[in-house]
Amino acid sequence: MMVYIAHFLHMRHHIRDDFCPKLQALGIETLNPFYNMDGSIRKDRPEVALIDAGKMKEYGISSAGLSENIVNMDLKKIRKCDALVAYIQEASIGCSMEIFYCAKWCKKPVFILTSEKYIKHPWLIHLANVSNGAVVLTEKALFAKLRRWKRKNETSKV
Secondary structure (H helix, E strand, O other): OEEEEEEOHHHHHHHHHHHHHHHHHOOOEEEOOOEOOOOOEOOOOHHHHHHHOOOOOOOOOOOHHHHHHHHHHHHHHHHHOOEEEEEEOOOOHHHHHHHHHHHHHOOOOEEEEEOOOOOOOHHHHHHHHHOOOEEEOOHHHHHHHHHHHHHHHHHHOO
């Protein structure tokens, strides 16, 4: 089972170094839009190398062509995955779009780890419910939901 990890650009190192390894320990393959599973920068995201090197600001892309390319690559990655895990502790345009796309267009489960501020947000609740996902407050709760989802899907493929 593979999940796309939707998250803030500024959380990229935490997601790469801490969060993704925890998901991988559950037997879930992760697709991080910024880094490969080994932690190296994805070849299709050269702007991340510039940001990491301090040569570009986060969200410093001014080219419509590059923006279109990034969005289309991310949508393709979401289609490739079995589900989406969103790590959102504050409002995010990109994460919101990815959640909506995965739940409504791809009809795949969306699991959202969020803060107390957004746990009862109607859009998050609705999109998680229609996709057979969940909205949770803790990693422990998220991992429990993902274990059940993984078990159910492995059983149904047998």
